[in-house]
Amino acid sequence: MTTPQSQPILPRIQSPSDLHALSEADLGRLAAEMREELIGVVGRRSAHFASNLGVVELCLALHLAFDFAKDRLIWDTGHQIYPHKLITGRADRIHTIRTKDGLMGYPNPAESPYDLFMTGHAGAAPSTAMGLHAGDIVMGRPERYSVAVIGDGAFPSGVVYEALNNAGDQAHGRRYIIILNDNKMSICPRVGGIAYYLDKARMAPEYKRANTLVRKVLPSIPLVGDQADRLLQQFKDAVKASVHGGMIFEELGFTYLGPIDGHDLKTLNTYLEKVKAMDGPILLHVLTDKGRGFEPAERDPVSFHAPAPFQRCEEGIIPLKTSSTRAYTNAVSEALYEALRRDPKVAVLTAAMCEGNKLQKIRDAFPERFFDVGICEAHAVTFAAGMAKAGARPVVDIYSTFLQRGYDHIFQEVALQDLPVLFCLDRAGLVGSDGPTHHGSYDLAYMRPFPNMVVMAPGDAKDVAPMVDWALQHDHPVALRYPKANLEEVQRDPQPIELGQAEVLEWETDGMLVALGAQVPDCLRAAERLRADHGLRVGVINARFAKPLDTATIFKALDECGFVLTIEEGALMGGFGSAVLEAANDAGRSTSHVRRLGLPDRFVLHAERDEQLAEVGLDVDGIVARALELAQQLGITGELGTSSAATRSVG
Numbered sequence: 001m002t003t004p005q006s007q008p009i010l011p012r013i014q015s016p017s018d019l020h021a022l023s024e025a026d027l028g029r030l031a032a033e034m035r036e037e038l039i040g041v042v043g044r045r046s047a048h049f050a051s052n053l054g055v056v057e058l059c060l061a062l063h064l065a066f067d068f069a070k071d072r073l074i075w076d077t078g079h080q081i082y083p084h085k086l087i088t089g090r091a092d093r094i095h096t097i098r099t100k101d102g103l104m105g106y107p108n109p110a111e112s113p114y115d116l117f118m119t120g121h122a123g124a125a126p127s128t129a130m131g132l133h134a135g136d137i138v139m140g141r142p143e144r145y146s147v148a149v150i151g152d153g154a155f156p157s158g159v160v161y162e163a164l165n166n167a168g169d170q171a172h173g174r175r176y177i178i179i180l181n182d183n184k185m186s187i188c189p190r191v192g193g194i195a196y197y198l199d200k201a202r203m204a205p206e207y208k209r210a211n212t213l214v215r216k217v218l219p220s221i222p223l224v225g226d227q228a229d230r231l232l233q234q235f236k237d238a239v240k241a242s243v244h245g246g247m248i249f250e251e252l253g254f255t256y257l258g259p260i261d262g263h264d265l266k267t268l269n270t271y272l273e274k275v276k277a278m279d280g281p282i283l284l285h286v287l288t289d290k291g292r293g294f295e296p297a298e299r300d301p302v303s304f305h306a307p308a309p310f311q312r313c314e315e316g317i318i319p320l321k322t323s324s325t326r327a328y329t330n331a332v333s334e335a336l337y338e339a340l341r342r343d344p345k346v347a348v349l350t351a352a353m354c355e356g357n358k359l360q361k362i363r364d365a366f367p368e369r370f371f372d373v374g375i376c377e378a379h380a381v382t383f384a385a386g387m388a389k390a391g392a393r394p395v396v397d398i399y400s401t402f403l404q405r406g407y408d409h410i411f412q413e414v415a416l417q418d419l420p421v422l423f424c425l426d427r428a429g430l431v432g433s434d435g436p437t438h439h440g441s442y443d444l445a446y447m448r449p450f451p452n453m454v455v456m457a458p459g460d461a462k463d464v465a466p467m468v469d470w471a472l473q474h475d476h477p478v479a480l481r482y483p484k485a486n487l488e489e490v491q492r493d494p495q496p497i498e499l500g501q502a503e504v505l506e507w508e509t510d511g512m513l514v515a516l517g518a519q520v521p522d523c524l525r526a527a528e529r530l531r532a533d534h535g536l537r538v539g540v541i542n543a544r545f546a547k548p549l550d551t552a553t554i555f556k557a558l559d560e561c562g563f564v565l566t567i568e569e570g571a572l573m574g575g576f577g578s579a580v581l582e583a584a585n586d587a588g589r590s591t592s593h594v595r596r597l598g599l600p601d602r603f604v605l606h607a608e609r610d611e612q613l614a615e616v617g618l619d620v621d622g623i624v625a626r627a628l629e630l631a632q633q634l635g636i637t638g639e640l641g642t643s644s645a646a647t648r649s650v651g
């Protein structure tokens with residue numbers, strides 16, 4: 001029975017089991033209503049969009065074919081989770097997605113039993129789904145299906161091939177299913193050999209049609225004996241060898257099905273029922289359109305991957321918020337552009353984040369020295385090591401959190417070999433609405449211990465280009481970290497960048513704020529507040545280097561100042577403050593008046609970046625409060641203060 005047009009369907013879907021009561025026409029209408037909801041989300045805030053539009057039918061078909069109240073479903077990367085959230089009882093809260101205390105923009109087990117992992121990093125789903133199936137078998141539940149949905153952009157990730165390899169010879173593949181969601185896009189158009197292979201696989205339907213045509217035409221050709229059969233077989237072998245999409249997967253022990261239309265519910269249901277009846281491991285190749293159902297996003301899925309908020313209008317869309325501010329990412333990209341122009345040895349690598357790293361201009365101007373390796377961070381690091389060994393100056397421009405994928409290669413192929421690779425760790429620190437899967441929390445802790453590695457961070461806009469230039473002439477590995485933050489500028493004639501040298505902005509002796517990275521301007525504001533409102537004379541040091549540490553300057557502060565507060569937008573464990581405590585302790589200096597401000601040992605959930613900074617006390621109010629608390633604990637009331645250079649203004 002079909003629902004009257006006047007009655008919306010989506011509000012009736014409180015769980016996937018409600019889908020079974022819908023007619024075919026209702027399901028079509030439900031898909032349209034879900035797309036309307038997705039458009040409503042991006043009418044309010046920046047959110048993932050085109051990817052979600054592309055999986056509406058696939059999501060419905062999966063929940064119709066399987067019972068994920070017991071079967072297992074993992075959405076790789078997880079940015080395309082919104083349709084799944086809409087039909088698993090969260091439609092009424094979808095408007096809160098990516099906001100403080102709202103739904104997360106990725107799967108979140110705390111929200112629903114239908115979300116099994118808080119995913120966010122591409123490529124892991126085939127492994128986690130396989131582990132779930134193996135675990136279910138161990139736990140006596142072999143009948144449960146385990147389904148991983150992975151995009152064609154994520155598919156080249158190395159960990160995927162570890163899973164494919166394992167599936168090929170393990171008994172736990174019987175109900176293990178990979179759905180390859182092929183929309184020809186990563187964030188940019190997908191790259192690499194797998195992309196070409198999948199393109200050929202797309203031709204498989206053409207192959208079938210050609211095959212049918214040849215069979216029709218052959219009888220009319222005067223052939224004798226078995227010439228017709230031999231000719232047909234030769235045709236099939238020739239064409240199959242070039243277009244058969246699933247060969248690679250079949251060779252690895254999978255049953256390959258597809259490619260099929262990922263927007264046709266009937267076809268999806270037919271194939272999913274077929275898949276359920278077969279023994280796995282199975283790979284179902286599904287063709288979808290990124291941005292499906294919203295013409296501007298279909299036309300430009302790159303811009304609509306995670307667009308700024310917009311409203312629809314007759315002509316198309318009206319952007320609601322055009323930010324003209326420049327971010328650290330802009331400044332780094334501009335500095336790299338100049339370095340590429342100046343030095344033919346410089347090359348820039350990205351792992352499928354050309355847009356996020358704002359490298360489009362570099363890509364277009366220096367195509368022979370720009371390398372997008374796809375979502376293959378470990379490869380990017382090792383590839384860069386090879387380039388450095390050959391005498392080039394490679395720059396690995398990868399978000400702090402994604403670079404964690406290359407951890408061992410940073411040690412093994414770069415640091416241990418002492419090769420001059422510059423790591424630009426973008427999004428180092430709190431990233432705002434992407435939340436804990438994307439915060440760049442750990443790079444100070446994971447880079448500092450590596451031999452030969454220099455670890456540095458610009459304190460403001462004036463530091464960025466000089467640091468990039470300095471790093472590119474330093475013949476050893478360098479990690480340059482910077483946040484997803486707008487640039488600020490401290491009005492001064494900045495000290496030149498010198499290895500292991502901090503920059504003293506103000507010297508005072510009631511206390512000292514020693515900041516590594518983008519909190520420097522807020523430290524100046526806090527010092528001003530402490531002086532004006534509390535009579536405390538507190539100085540500010542722009543640390544610039546976490547390794548090597550400027551022990552001379554920092555020990556002077558330890559010796560002369562009532563308290564020392566280190567500030568960093570990174571995990572406290574193993575971070576910059578730890579480096580100060582370690583160095584002071586090793587030098588036999590007292591650290592009873594030293595405290596650290598940074599990211600706590602818990603997850604900072606999704607919210608706006610400003611809200612996150614306030615939550616962890618890394619905004620001006622937080623720095624002031626911590627300094628006052630410290631002064632009070634140590635009985636520092638302001639008499640210690642001596643005059644010093646005038647306060648610097650922050651532009």
Ligand SMILES: Cc1ncc(C[n+]2csc(CCOP(=O)(O)OP(=O)(O)O)c2C)c(N)n1
Pocket residue numbers: 051054077079080120121122150151152153154155181183185186187290351352353375402405
């Ligand atoms: C390890 C890792 N590197 C990079 C990213 C950034 N990223 C998020 S989605 C995406 C593209 C994913 O493409 P695909 O898997 O095809 O999904 P689609 O958006 O096309 O549905 C990238 C590069 C990530 N999430 N994880």
Ligand SMILES: CC(=O)[C@@H](O)[C@H](O)COP(=O)(O)O
Pocket residue numbers: 077079120306356427431434484
């Ligand atoms: C899903 C994913 O990982 C990317 O789309 C990420 O959300 C991009 O982050 P930025 O928006 O900070 O570039």
Ligand SMILES: [Mg+2]
Pocket residue numbers: 151152153154181182183184185186290
């Ligand atoms: Mg894709």
